[in-house]
């Protein structure tokens with residue numbers, strides 16, 4: 001059920017992120033979502049793309065350190081308080097969220113949230129039971 | 144291993160007796176050098192020391208040092224102490240910078256050198272029943288001829304392979320059942336990989352021991368060579384200026400090298416002040432040749448940083464032991480008053496599972512030294528969580544603090560991001576020198 005996130009180790013140097021997105025664009029890979037976590041030394045770039053296998057291959061060949069990570073994607077209605085509700089239910093069930101980032105759908109009135117947790121299956125079960133819609137690879141392709 | 148000695152009386156000599164022997168030899172040697180080497184005589188005169196001031200080994204510290212620069216100045220004959228017609232051999236350092244250093248040997252000098260190498264071979268369990276494959280280069284370099292001479296003295300069947308042509312090395316090793324391999328540790332590792340690729344398992348390889356030297360190597364490398372070749376790997380130390388390999392050699396204990404101190408007296412000095420340091424201190428290794436005739440260097444500064452110790456060794460030898468050199472005085476950095484060697488950083492990285500791709504950056508901010516170590520991230524350590532990577536940096540810094548005594552700031556950086564010049568990574572950037 002989980003969706004694939006590409007994680008790229010990037011230097012804190014001007015132009016690194018641009019050069020990555022540029023490489024992906026040149027190879028017809030569409031970005032669905034992107035987030036960067038930065039420290040003083042390095043950045044961790046997290047990407048959701050339409051073809052993660054191709055993206056992984058291209059970026060590895062270019063010399064980047066890549067890791068494929070399973071993350072949980074959840075559809076959140078475009079209304080105040082929806083995200084809080086999702087996080088609350090996870091918290092109540094002792095699921096710790098390491099990081100998250102959100103992105104908007106182009107057409108539908110929906111936001112999507114990507115969550116990084118220790119136990120994907122457990123988190124997915126809890127969210128579904130609470131009435132949230134999870135996103136799948138197919139959903140990503142349609143976005 | 145049952146202990147055998149090549150020259151038992153010397154190798155197990157009580158310390159007091161050894162001191163007497165060293166004293167007798169030194170008194171004679173200083174006279175010989177003073178009378179025959181004008182270059183060194185003038186150094187002694189400058190210092191106001193005469194041969195009469197040297198009555199025992201305890202007076203050694205009164206003598207002036209010789210450095211690599213002296214050897215270059217005196218090239219080629221300036222430190223020769225015997226007429227050329229008495230010399231039978233010459234060896235030379237590879238001389239990557241400046242002028243070459245040439246060293247001369249009389250037959251007596253070659254004999255004592257061969258004895259030193261024979262002691263090394265017997266100490267690793269060698270005897271006349273062994274087949275000794277010498278894969279050090281033969282020529283101006285001392286490695287090949289040194290171990291070759293030692294193997295002859297022991298009575299081994301000696302295979303004078305020289306270095307290179309790995310196919311032929313493997314053919315001779317397996318066809319003639321070589322039991323002892325002598326070469327550089329990197330070449331031993333290379334031969335090991337080649338054997339592995341050809342499908343040899345450690346137990347199929349006839350070798351039982353290896354004597355590897357002439358370049359620095361780590362304990363990790365020793366372990367990996369031992370595993371691949373199915374042997375015990377022993378270190379050997381030497382330098383052309385003293386004689387060549389065999390100045391010190393490792394015994395079955397594999398915890399440092401016994402110095403052949405009846406021929407080469409070792410001191411540890413403070414590289415800055417030249418002061419002799421007590422046993423167990425870390426400092427620059429200095430050798431005095433006690434009985435070589437043609438090229439007898441007194442108090443030669445090796446620039447190797449190491450520690451001497453006279454703890455009782457399980458092999459029964461009483462010869463003082465030197466630790467594996469930790470680095471060169473040339474590479475040594477003094478950060479916040481502490482001596483730091485790049486090789487120590489490398490050891491920590493290998494131990495912690497990183498590639499030895501790193502760069503040390505030292506600077507001075509508000510009169511305080513800053514000490515940063517950049518380390519390239521590896522594929523199997525990379526995670527998507529910032530907190531994990533920060534924890535890795537912290538734990539690496541902690542491991543370095545244990546090794547060095549001071550705390551660096553560690554930065555994990557992208558692979559291949561550390562500047563390389565002509566293929567070699569720049570290991571140290573000391574910005575303090577620029578101001």
Ligand SMILES: [Zn+2]
Nearest residue numbers: 394456458460
């Ligand atoms: Zn020993």
